[in-house]
Structure formats: structure tokens, C-alpha cells
Amino acid sequence: MARVLLVDDEPGVLFALESLLTSRGDAPVVARSGEEALASLDGVDAVVSDFAMPGMNGLELLRAIRERDPALPVILLTAHGSERIAVQAIRSGAYEYVTKPFDIDELSTVLDRALEARALRVQNRQLQMERSVGRRVVGRSAAMQRLLALIARLAPRDLTVLVRGETGTGKELVASLLHAGGHRAERPLVRFNCAAIPPELAEAELFGHARGAFTGATQARRGFFGKADGGTLVLDEIGELPAGVQAKLLRVLQDGEIQPVGTGTVERVDVRVVASTNRDLAAEARAGKFREDLYYRLAVVELVVPPLRxxxxxxxxxxxxxxxxxxxxxxxxxxxxxxxxxxxxxxxxxxxxxxxxxxxxxxxxxxxxxxxxxxxxxxxxxxxxxxxxxxxxxxxxxxxxxxxxxxxxxxxxxxxxxxxxxxxxxxxxxxxxxxxxxxxx
Missing domain, CATH: 1.10.8.60 (Helicase, Ruva Protein; domain 3)
Structure with missing residues (x-):
């Protein structure tokens, strides 16, 4: 079952498109404007949009979608005789255009091709990621297919991602796939377990320290951010990070700068951060148990790994x-x-x-x-x-x-x-x- 986003300001057209998708066995997602469509993109396999709409038109919507997910196929519905607009849409990255009033069989055929192309891109991306992590990824269920499709789309984008799920669901593998599918794949993938380090050492472990910075610091040491420079840092069990270190992590995410303990120098680092947790950080942030500003920095995109049940x-x-x-x-x-x-x-x-x-x-x-x-x-x-x-x-x-x-x-x-x-x-x-x-x- 494919999830197809339908975008049109005319109720009659939306009804006809919904009926077509339902008869095909697909799952329609409806939006009545370009702005509403942009808020409904998660988990979508294709987009069918009208060109002429109030506010954001189809071409503007296409460009916005291309910025978020270049591999998502967009089919534009254009008025009869608007060949110039249609050519412009194709040049801007539309998968195809269909003229109104549209023929149901023609639109269905175009949609089939678009969905097949989308599936092949996602499959190829997944195979590339599997080769990089050195193991086969199993997941034919609808829940896992949605998650893998999101991973394939997010991996090339240098976004901070929060991976949430129960213990044992495979959050570590999700983080590895995000790294393997991005442009940092040839750079280090470094993991830091926030729950395994004593609170008093967490800052020095993350950001490094100078010689003599504290008792036992017999030599200077690079922190995990320094080790991951140019690559990806996975912060496992991020909910266990001490409150004092949370503020300093926020600075790194905002400015890309770290200050090793015991030094007065600031160093720039280029690190993609993927955090994981089995806790509801949003609820903990609302309750004051986790920094709310840090939560929003970490959860630019939040992926939920489904439990086995x-x-x-x-x-x-x-x-x-x-x-x-x-x-x-x-x-x-x-x-x-x-x-x-x-x-x-x-x-x-x-x-x-x-x-x-x-x-x-x-x-x-x-x-x-x-x-x-x-x-x-x-x-x-x-x-x-x-x-x-x-x-x-x-x-x-x-x-x-x-x-x-x-x-x-x-x-x-x-x-x-x-x-x-x-x-x-x-x-x-x-x-x-x-x-x-x-x-x-």
C-alpha cells in the first residue's frame, strides 16, 4: 500500500483522486493547500498536486519538496494548453505532469511508474547502507518499511536526529544506517554512552581535557566530539546526560564549538549528532527533567523504532x-x-x-x-x-x-x-x- 499525498483546493477533484487511490488499494493523504501539504510529507511515497492554487502554487510546492526530499516524485496537474508551465515544472524536477481534466487510466499509469521509481531508489539506498554497516536489514512489515524509507531520505541530509524506542528495538542499527547513507560515511562513526560515564567525567569525555585539568588527568586527551570530527557522533541514552553537560552540548549544537576542560581555548568541530533514548524526552522536557531547548535541538527529526510486537x-x-x-x-x-x-x-x-x-x-x-x-x-x-x-x-x-x-x-x-x-x-x-x-x- 502506497501513501500518496493529494493536493488540490477543489473538493470535487480531491474526491475523484481519493476514489482513484482507494480503488487501487493505496492510502490517500489529503491537503487543501501547499502549506498544508508541506506539513503532511512524512511517510509519503508520492505527491499529486494541482498547479493553480491560492497561496503557494504547485511549482512553489514542488521546489519546497525538492529541498526536503529530492527523491520524492511529484506529479503536477496542469490546465489543458499549459505546455509552457508543464515544461517549466519538468525542468524544476517534477516527475511528470498530467493535464486537466485528467484521464483516470493515464494518471494511474503515471503514478505506477512514479511509485516504482521511488521504491527502486529507496531499495538501492538501503542496499548501499547495508553494505556499509556490513549486515542485512530485515523489515518487511509496514512499520519497518516506513522507518527504512525515512532513514533513506534523512541519511543524506546533515540533520540532527533523535532515535526513540524501547530497549532492544535496534536504535543502534538505525544510527549506523543514518551514518552509512550520508556523505560522512567514510568518516568516523563514534558512540558515546551517556549512562556509562560518571557524571563528573561526562564533560571531559565528551569535549576533551587538558593535562592536569583534574585529579588523574596525567595527559591531555581528545574528547568524543574531537574523535568524531568530520563524521557522526551517536549519543546513546541521551536522557542520562547530566544537567550541567546538557547546557554545554546545546552550545555545540548551536555553534559547532567545544571547549576542552581545563583550557581557555575554543575549538570548532564538524559533527553530525544522532541521539538515542528509550524515554519520552518531550514529556521529560515539559516536566523540567530535561532541558527543553536541548530537546528541540536534538529532535530536529524524531524517528521512532517500532517494538517487535x-x-x-x-x-x-x-x-x-x-x-x-x-x-x-x-x-x-x-x-x-x-x-x-x-x-x-x-x-x-x-x-x-x-x-x-x-x-x-x-x-x-x-x-x-x-x-x-x-x-x-x-x-x-x-x-x-x-x-x-x-x-x-x-x-x-x-x-x-x-x-x-x-x-x-x-x-x-x-x-x-x-x-x-x-x-x-x-x-x-x-x-x-x-x-x-x-x-x-
Whole structure:
């Protein structure tokens, strides 16, 4: 289903256009002026606009849309005999024009071509971003397709973006895609976890410090803004940033200037900022728990990552992708999840969202005894606490892998060849892991 913005000041024309889109199975979005249209662009796949309207005309609207999203196709409806205007519209970037009174079949054909071109541009952009981040992005659900389309449109634009979503939804991946799809892709992508740094050190970590600036500062150090100069700085858990540092971050966003702690010098930095949070910063700003002016600077554009319960149709494909990825990691190529298991996973609750699903699949792959993993592997985990665990996913998986190796070595009385055979890995790989985890043979 495509979302098409219809712009016309004549109710009769809007009714005819809405009827056409509804009959095609598309979702019409209606605006009665150019100004109203500009406020309705989010999530739109194409625009059909009249040329002659009071206030902002179709050509002016076209130019404004091109500034916001050059890849969004705009079809203009022009009066019969207005070839000069039509040529001007094409030169200004219109996808096509259709003369009034329009033929329904002709307009439908033009719209089909425009939507196909839009889909190809978005798909190509997504493939480029996937190559840059080194992983496939799964999301055929309508909620994820809307989000990915917005990411593809925003990535080339040097805007500050606030990424909001529940824990485990994939906010880190969204930030990576925004960086990979922009002109800074070849420059550094630096992450700063606002919740992981003691409040008294947050300023020095972000903006850098001089030698002797505080106890323990034995040498000068560049901050995260300096490390990200020319690239992108991701501020994870931005809601945890201390109030005093919030004011100084606001200055950076306004002026592009930082002052390392313990120096009297001001340095200019060129950094795109992407912030992420699982909190409602707008509500916290209204309640005085977060600087309101900083919130508006961060949320130039706000992207909301949908929780897994709102995109259940993506679960089977996500699970299959995780199985492939961890099968390669654990040297179990070809491992797959049975259709019955995929169906069971799609019906389960995932309060920890994608991160919990990934951890669950990783465990089933690591503990599985064959190439096809059935529903019994998941049912064995039911009744246990949701596998959100402590620490990062990488840390949890390493702890799980160490536990599996230790148990297998105990079962085989330290026989490495037999342990490797039962685990389905080479003896060399097993020995490497034994050394990594400090296990005795």
C-alpha cells in the first residue's frame, strides 16, 4: 500500500483522486493547500498536486519538496494548453505532469511508474547502507518499511536526529544506517554512552581535557566530539546526560564549538549528532527533567523504532537471519530453524524486543544438536526468565559459549577431539576457544 499525498483546493477533484487511490488499494493523504501539504510529507511515497492554487502554487510546492526530499516524485496537474508551465515544472524536477481534466487510466499509469521509481531508489539506498554497516536489514512489515524509507531520505541530509524506542528495538542499527547513507560515511562513526560515564567525567569525555585539568588527568586527551570530527557522533541514552553537560552540548549544537576542560581555548568541530533514548524526552522536557531547548535541538527529526510486537510479521525472517549469522559464528554452517519453530517464535512475547529474540536464537543455535532446530529447543526455554540478561549481547554470548565448552570438556573428560566432534567444530577452533576462555583441556 502506497501513501500518496493529494493536493488540490477543489473538493470535487480531491474526491475523484481519493476514489482513484482507494480503488487501487493505496492510502490517500489529503491537503487543501501547499502549506498544508508541506506539513503532511512524512511517510509519503508520492505527491499529486494541482498547479493553480491560492497561496503557494504547485511549482512553489514542488521546489519546497525538492529541498526536503529530492527523491520524492511529484506529479503536477496542469490546465489543458499549459505546455509552457508543464515544461517549466519538468525542468524544476517534477516527475511528470498530467493535464486537466485528467484521464483516470493515464494518471494511474503515471503514478505506477512514479511509485516504482521511488521504491527502486529507496531499495538501492538501503542496499548501499547495508553494505556499509556490513549486515542485512530485515523489515518487511509496514512499520519497518516506513522507518527504512525515512532513514533513506534523512541519511543524506546533515540533520540532527533523535532515535526513540524501547530497549532492544535496534536504535543502534538505525544510527549506523543514518551514518552509512550520508556523505560522512567514510568518516568516523563514534558512540558515546551517556549512562556509562560518571557524571563528573561526562564533560571531559565528551569535549576533551587538558593535562592536569583534574585529579588523574596525567595527559591531555581528545574528547568524543574531537574523535568524531568530520563524521557522526551517536549519543546513546541521551536522557542520562547530566544537567550541567546538557547546557554545554546545546552550545555545540548551536555553534559547532567545544571547549576542552581545563583550557581557555575554543575549538570548532564538524559533527553530525544522532541521539538515542528509550524515554519520552518531550514529556521529560515539559516536566523540567530535561532541558527543553536541548530537546528541540536534538529532535530536529524524531524517528521512532517500532517494538517487535508491532512488527510480528518480521519475526520469522529475523530469526532465520540470526540463525544464519550465529551458525557461521559457531562454525555450524547450514543450520536452519524448522517452520514450526519459526511459527512458535512469531507467536511468542518478546518484551526485550529484537535483542531478546537474537539472544534466544543464538542460544538455540549454540546448543542445537543438528542442522534443523525444532520447536522443542524453544519450548525448553519456556518458563525461564526472559533472556534479556546482564551486560551486552556480546558479553552474554561469550558467557554462554564458555559454559557450553566447559560442560562439553567435562563430559568428554577433556578429550578435545571428541568435544570438537560433538560440538561440530574443528579441533583447531576448539583449542582457540579453550585458550580464549582460559579453560583447561
Amino acid at each position: 508491532e512488527r510480528r510479521e518480521d519475526i520469522p525472517e529475523l530469526a532465520a537471519e540470526f540463525a544464519r549469522r550465529y551458525g557461521e559464528r559457531f562454525e555450524l554452517p547450514g543450520v536452519t530453524l524448522a517452520p514450526e519453530l519459526l511459527d512458535r517464535l512469531a507467536r511468542a512475547d518478546w518484551p526485550g524486543n529484537v535483542r531478546q529474540l537474537e539472544s534466544c536464537v543464538a542460544r538455540m543455535v549454540a546448543l542445537g544438536g543438528g542442522e534443523v532446530i525444532g520447536p522443542e529447543a524453544f519450548e525448553a526455554q519456556e518458563g525461564a526468565e526472559p533472556a534479556t540478561g546482564e551486560g551486552t549481547l556480546h558479553q552474554q554470548l561469550e558467557a554462554l559459549e564458555r559454559s557450553i565448552l566447559a560442560r562439553m570438556l567435562s563430559t568428554t573428560s577433556g578429550n578435545q577431539s571428541e568435544a570438537a566432534r560433538r560440538l561440530g567444530v574443528s579441533r583447531t577452533a576448539l583449542i582457540d576457544r579453550i585458550k580464549k576462555y582460559g579453560l583447561s583441556g
